[in-house]
Amino acid sequence: MRYVLRKLAQTIFVVVVVTFLTSIALRFLPGGTDVIVALKTGPGATPEQAQAVIKELGLDKPWYTQYFSWMTDFVTGNWGNTFQTNQSIATEVKRALPVSLYLMIYGQFVALSLAVPTAVWSAYKQNSRFDRAASTSAFAMLSMPNFIVAPVLILLFSVNTKFIPYPSIYTSIFDDPVAHFKAFVLPSLTIAIPLYAGYMRVLRADVIGTLQNDFITTARAKGVGTGPLLFKHALRPSLFSIVTSAAVNIGALMGGVVIVEQFFLLNGMGRLTVESIFRREYPTVQYAVVILALIYIFANFFVDLAYAWIDPRVRAARALG
Amino acid sequence: MTDIDVVTDEHAPEVPVLADAPVKKVKVKRRGRITKWLAIGWLAFITISAIGANSLPYIPHSCEPGDSMCSTAVKGSLLLGQLPPKWAFFSEAPKPVNGAPERMGLMGTDKNGFDIFSRSMLGARNSLIIAGLAITFGLAIGTFLGMIAGYFRGKVDTVIENISNVMLAFPALLLAIFLVTFFNDPNTTGAANSRPLWPIILALVVLSIPPLTRLVRANTIAYAQRDFVVAARSLGAKGSRILFREILPNIVPTLLSFALTGLAILIVAEGGLAFLGLSVEAPVPTWGAMIAAGSEPLRNGAWWISLMPAFVMFLTVLSINLLGDVLAQRFNSREAIG
Numbered sequence: 001m002r003y004v005l006r007k008l009a010q011t012i013f014v015v016v017v018v019t020f021l022t023s024i025a026l027r028f029l030p031g032g033t034d035v036i037v038a039l040k041t042g043p044g045a046t047p048e049q050a051q052a053v054i055k056e057l058g059l060d061k062p063w064y065t066q067y068f069s070w071m072t073d074f075v076t077g078n079w080g081n082t083f084q085t086n087q088s089i090a091t092e093v094k095r096a097l098p099v100s101l102y103l104m105i106y107g108q109f110v111a112l113s114l115a116v117p118t119a120v121w122s123a124y125k126q127n128s129r130f131d132r133a134a135s136t137s138a139f140a141m142l143s144m145p146n147f148i149v150a151p152v153l154i155l156l157f158s159v160n161t162k163f164i165p166y167p168s169i170y171t172s173i174f175d176d177p178v179a180h181f182k183a184f185v186l187p188s189l190t191i192a193i194p195l196y197a198g199y200m201r202v203l204r205a206d207v208i209g210t211l212q213n214d215f216i217t218t219a220r221a222k223g224v225g226t227g228p229l230l231f232k233h234a235l236r237p238s239l240f241s242i243v244t245s246a247a248v249n250i251g252a253l254m255g256g257v258v259i260v261e262q263f264f265l266l267n268g269m270g271r272l273t274v275e276s277i278f279r280r281e282y283p284t285v286q287y288a289v290v291i292l293a294l295i296y297i298f299a300n301f302f303v304d305l306a307y308a309w310i311d312p313r314v315r316a317a318r319a320l321g
Numbered sequence: 322m323t324d325i326d327v328v329t330d331e332h333a334p335e336v337p338v339l340a341d342a343p344v345k346k347v348k349v350k351r352r353g354r355i356t357k358w359l360a361i362g363w364l365a366f367i368t369i370s371a372i373g374a375n376s377l378p379y380i381p382h383s384c385e386p387g388d389s390m391c392s393t394a395v396k397g398s399l400l401l402g403q404l405p406p407k408w409a410f411f412s413e414a415p416k417p418v419n420g421a422p423e424r425m426g427l428m429g430t431d432k433n434g435f436d437i438f439s440r441s442m443l444g445a446r447n448s449l450i451i452a453g454l455a456i457t458f459g460l461a462i463g464t465f466l467g468m469i470a471g472y473f474r475g476k477v478d479t480v481i482e483n484i485s486n487v488m489l490a491f492p493a494l495l496l497a498i499f500l501v502t503f504f505n506d507p508n509t510t511g512a513a514n515s516r517p518l519w520p521i522i523l524a525l526v527v528l529s530i531p532p533l534t535r536l537v538r539a540n541t542i543a544y545a546q547r548d549f550v551v552a553a554r555s556l557g558a559k560g561s562r563i564l565f566r567e568i569l570p571n572i573v574p575t576l577l578s579f580a581l582t583g584l585a586i587l588i589v590a591e592g593g594l595a596f597l598g599l600s601v602e603a604p605v606p607t608w609g610a611m612i613a614a615g616s617e618p619l620r621n622g623a624w625w626i627s628l629m630p631a632f633v634m635f636l637t638v639l640s641i642n643l644l645g646d647v648l649a650q651r652f653n654s655r656e657a658i659g
Contacts, residue, residue: 143635
């Protein structure tokens with residue numbers, strides 16, 4: 001319990017700093033206020049107009065008031081409208097968020113569900129032909145960022161064979177499951193490939209280590225079959241690093257989501273952020289970045305809790321340290 | 322019964338494996354050596370081509386403003402547009418123009434008729450310079466912070482660790498995007514026409530500092546408790562002397578392998594930024610921007626525009642990763658001995 005509280009306190013601290021940096025820091029950078037005013041008024045505004053905008057946005061108030069009012073707006077969902085198209089930012093984010101969440105979840109799911117069996121089998125049959133093929137290909141995949149995988153997959157499945165439509169069009173899973181999965185197959189695979197490579201390498205190394213333990217020999221001597229031996233006895237103690245890297249990868253995943261959405265023209269958070277940047281819609285960018293950062297922070301928090309479940313020793317060790 | 326079968330199955334092949342184990346070992350080792358030299362060779366090739374990219378004997382890779390050769394299409398800018406590479410006998414140009422050859426160059430041409438191979442090499446220059454500078458600065462700062470945190474511990478350590486925790490809490494690419502766009506804004510930089518290089522480098526440096534700090538800190542802690550450091554301290558050496566004369570030389574090999582891995586990661590990150598159009602300005606090629614430019618023609622079957630720079634980038638990143646792996650293994654084993 002103390003461990004959970006400690007982690008919670010740390011998480012809240014990080015949340016405060018992150019929201020503070022994204023919301024306010026912009027205004028304190030040299031020329032930051034001018035940028036915001038120029039965005040709102042358009043070029044060639046008179047000083048009076050600029051002054052009015054500063055008043056309206058509260059830019060003349062002290063920083064803690066600004067931060068507090070920003071946080072209040074953020075929590076209550078009063079996010080205002082975009083500068084140029086005058087649409088509600090909240091609606092835009094609400095439309096874009098599920099696309100990115102699906103993409104992230106599918107990506108992680110595909111990567112993990114491919115990596116776990118491959119890694120366990122590779123570790124069990126160490127230095128076999130299967131292991132060497134799997135390890136070499138994983139090493140190669142490690143050097144394949146999303147924007148290299150995406151054109152290859154598009155070429156294979158959308159241009160040459162027309163198997164999957166490109167660009168991907170998002171449809172809700174409840175309206176049309178087939179179209180939904182067709183839209184997400186290639187993007188999730190693109191995201192999953194570099195992730196898979198990392199997971200597979202980490203888990204393989206850990207399972208090799210676990211298999212040398214005495215309790216594995218004992219289990220084997222008791223007559224436990226190969227399948228249960230690997231997946232019941234050996235897997236759980238080996239999960240530590242892969243869970244860590246799955247959590248660390250959520251950050252990389254978001255970078256991947258930005259690029260993959262751009263490549264497949266999916267209208268998710270990544271695309272919203274990038275388009276807003278090009279249209280200089282800083283508030284939209286701020287909210288999008290904060291939302292993504294919050295997802296990342298809380299995912300990490302839950303992973304920290306998951307450690308304790310995987311390895312009870314952590315609870316004791318971390319509560320002390 | 323089946324269980325016993327499994328066990329015998331397991332133990333049966335062990336004898337032949339032992340018998341030809343030395344042969345296998347040699348084979349694996351040699352293969353590793355060959356790939357290592359291939360990687361070094363590719364990197365040398367890329368570096369030389371990047372340096373000499375301007376004088377490569379190919380069709381122009383970009384148009385200088387006011388270059389009459391380009392604008393009058395004597396070199397056939399649009400005439401040579403979107404031709405597949407020479408060896409791609411299975412590919413046909415989407416729109417064969419009268420008088421134009423069907424295939425062109427080692428990697429084909431893009432829609433302006435620029436040779437993709439020479440553009441890739443020019444892109445290599447930009448990508449390598451940006452990522453190389455970024456990892457140099459990042460490593461310098463990260464090493465400094467990491468060594469201080471790892472040696473002095475206490476309050477300094479806590480402060481540095483909390484700062485890097487916060488920095489790590491931002492998704493990396495988003496942070497880079499945020500920094501680059503803000504500093505690229507014509508309102509803040511003043512000059513609207515030329516986009517400066519330093520925001521990209523700054524963003525990449527910021528990305529690389531926290532993980533490097535952590536790694537260096539862990540290494541420093543490991544060395545700070547070794548006998549020779551304790552001896553130096555008991556002889557009355559100052560903290561700075563111990564850090565730079567005793568600990569730093571020992572972590573340099575590890576730093577080298579971090580530098581290579583980091584370089585690969587930063588090349589990919591720069592590629593991502595360039596893909597989103599946030600790196601160097603458009604006419605100057607970078608790998609990411611070339612891949613992005615090719616994603617549109619890809620739909621019509623013009624695959625080489627995207628895939629060729631992607632392939633060059635993949636080989637480069639793969640080579641760097643391989644060398645980083647080789648270095649890490651070598652120094653790890655040496656550490657185990659010493």
